[in-house]
Amino acid sequence: MTGRTLRLSRLRRIGPEGRGGRPVEARVSKPVESRGARPRRRGAQPKVVALGGGMGLSASLAALRRITGDLTAVVTVADDGGSSGRLREELGVLPPGDLRKALAALCGDDDWGQTWSRVIQHRFQSKGDLHEHAVGNLLIVALWEQLGDPVQALDLVGRLLGAHGRVLPMSAVPLELQALVKGHRPDRPEDIDTVRGQATVALTPGEVQSVQVVPNDPPAVPEALAAVLDADWVVLGPGSWFSSVIPHLLVPELLDALTQTKARRVLSLNLAPQPGETDGFSPQRHLEVLGRHAPKLALDVVLADEAAVPDRDSLTDAAKRFGAAVELAPVARTDGTPRHDPELLAAAYDRIFRMHGRIGPWR
Numbered sequence: 001m002t003g004r005t006l007r008l009s010r011l012r013r014i015g016p017e018g019r020g021g022r023p024v025e026a027r028v029s030k031p032v033e034s035r036g037a038r039p040r041r042r043g044a045q046p047k048v049v050a051l052g053g054g055m056g057l058s059a060s061l062a063a064l065r066r067i068t069g070d071l072t073a074v075v076t077v078a079d080d081g082g083s084s085g086r087l088r089e090e091l092g093v094l095p096p097g098d099l100r101k102a103l104a105a106l107c108g109d110d111d112w113g114q115t116w117s118r119v120i121q122h123r124f125q126s127k128g129d130l131h132e133h134a135v136g137n138l139l140i141v142a143l144w145e146q147l148g149d150p151v152q153a154l155d156l157v158g159r160l161l162g163a164h165g166r167v168l169p170m171s172a173v174p175l176e177l178q179a180l181v182k183g184h185r186p187d188r189p190e191d192i193d194t195v196r197g198q199a200t201v202a203l204t205p206g207e208v209q210s211v212q213v214v215p216n217d218p219p220a221v222p223e224a225l226a227a228v229l230d231a232d233w234v235v236l237g238p239g240s241w242f243s244s245v246i247p248h249l250l251v252p253e254l255l256d257a258l259t260q261t262k263a264r265r266v267l268s269l270n271l272a273p274q275p276g277e278t279d280g281f282s283p284q285r286h287l288e289v290l291g292r293h294a295p296k297l298a299l300d301v302v303l304a305d306e307a308a309v310p311d312r313d314s315l316t317d318a319a320k321r322f323g324a325a326v327e328l329a330p331v332a333r334t335d336g337t338p339r340h341d342p343e344l345l346a347a348a349y350d351r352i353f354r355m356h357g358r359i360g361p362w363r
Contacts (some may be wrong), residue, residue, distance in 0.1 A: 004176070008347060045346050046232040047069050047265070051170070051248045053098040055339075056239025058105035060268060063345035064235065065106055067353070072167030072227040073102040076247045078175040081199030083123070083133045093141055093175050094150060098244075100136035106163035114141070116161040119288055123257065151223055168224045171251055176214040177243055181206040183296050202243045203276040210293065211242045213250045215309040219251035228254070233353060238270045238340065241286055249294040253304040259296050266352055267324070268345075270307050270333075272338040283309050284318035291321060297342075299324035301352050305331045327352055 008162075022155075045068045050060050053076035064071050077094045079085065084097035103119050107113035120136025143153035154167050177198040183206035184193040195204050202210065229235060237245045249255050258265070267290070273281045283304055291297070299322040302315070306328035309315055319326045329348040333341045 014252065022066055029357045030320075047230060047263075048233045048235060049074060049162055049227045049231040050155040050235040051245075052237060052239040053079070053087055053244035053247075054101060054239055056270070057343065059097070059238060059340040059345065060181070060235055061102055061105040062342040063109075063340070063349055064178055065164040066342065067350045069164060071106070072142070072224075073165060073167045073222045074170050074221075074227065074248065075099050076104050076175075076244050077169045077171050077277075078177040078198045078243065078247055080176070080197045083137050085199065086133070087137060087141055091141060091145075091349060092174075092270050093144055094169055096137040096140040097134065099154060099169060100134060100140060103136065104156055106165045106166060107161050113162055114254060120157075120161070129222045151221065166227075168314065169221055169226065169239060170224055170248055170254055171218040172221050172290065173215070175218055175247070177201050177247060179204065179211045179242060182209055183207055198235040198243045198353055202240055202274075203279065205276065208242050208277060210289075211246055213247055213249070216250075218251055220251050220257075221300070225253060225257045228257040228263070229261050231261060234258065234261065234263045234265045235268060235349070236265065237268040239279075240274055241270070244288065246293050249290075251298065255294060255297070258294075258297060259298070264300040264356060265298065266303055266349075266356075267299050267307055267322075269285075269302065269304040269308070270338075271305050271340065282311065282314070284311070284314045287315075287318040287322065302326050303348055303352065304328055305332070307332065325356070 027054060047070045048064055048068050049072045050057060052060060056253045057075065061073055074111060079095035079097050080088060082097065083229060084095035085095060088095045100120055107117035116243060120134070120139065122135045123132050123315045124130040140153065140157060143156055144150055147153045179195045180192050181195045181204050182192050183189040184195055184204055185325055186192060186205060192209060195201055201208065218321045229317045236248065239245045253260040268285055269283050273279055278286065287302065304315065304323045304326065307330070309328060316326050327348065329343045331348050332342050333339045
């Protein structure tokens with residue numbers, strides 16, 4: 001048994017330590033007829049973990065908080081642009097921006113939640129050093145410095161906001177994203193270059209071939225591993241494919257947890273290719289590159305907007321390689337923009353949890 005497998009085994013048995021240092025017993029139950037499904041009392045809510053970053057994860061969280069109160073976001077920590085990049089470079093901290101966005105997405109629809117959501121998303125406009133810094137980024141970093149514990153600080157911010165869920169970083173150290181890109185230099189279309197930094201990768205010209213993180217064996221946050229191992233459902237995506245979705249699969253301990261968990265796993269596809277990062281990608285191409293980065297990963301459901309899938313048979317074939325079924329549903333906003341509608345996405349997730357988990361109803 002490797003050291004990493006041993007650590008995951010211990011997390012299954014006892015879970016992470018509580019904030020007061022007392023072990024929290026992990027819930028263990030026997031699976032029912034379908035893999036990953038757990039018997040639950042009538043009225044219980046599904047335990048859901050959502051992985052990603054940026055606006056894609058925010059869309060998923062805004063939907064999921066409508067159908068469960070037991071929700072954990074596990075957020076990428078490779079951002080190196082904007083306010084997050086400046087704070088990361090100056091203070092050596094985890095980039096707070098994607099964590100802030102996740103917290104804002106978990107704010108309620110009442111006056112308290114919406115007010116705090118606007119406050120932490122507010123950016124200063126000035127001619128000085130505060131220009132474009134987000135209030136929430138400064139608040140999170142201040143609490144990190146005060147408490148010396150990123151998880152405890154994020155939990156405290158969540159309580160202040162009245163967040164409908166928990167937000168955790170995927171790794172305990174800031175990561176650098178590196179990509180191999182074909183045609184990054186327009187005058188050398190066949191050359192493959194290494195492009196560094198999440199902000200650069202997200203907007204790179206050329207075709208991204210693969211990504212990796214530096215360091216290549218970063219420590220995962222124990223609370224994130226415990227949440228994945230104890231979940232009923234794990235949701236991956238939507239979001240920037242190479243810079244927000246795939247990086248979770250490049251943290252070895254987190255990938256081990258995703259492959260070993262008894263939870264069911266749903267992959268939520270984007271509504272459209274992302275300019276620069278996935279130009280020209282079909283829905284099935286997204287699955288193919290995911291499989292190249294994590295060939296042992298199994299999925300149960302692939303969710304896609306029905307209007308964004310021109311070739312359903314090809315997507316079905318690609319999903320079968322992961323052991324997954326395809327669920328098509330209208331999840332896009334009706335204004336024509338490639339953004340998810342939180343109510344429609346919530347309805348799609350709710351139906352998937354009921355149909356494929358066979359452990360409901362929760363409401």
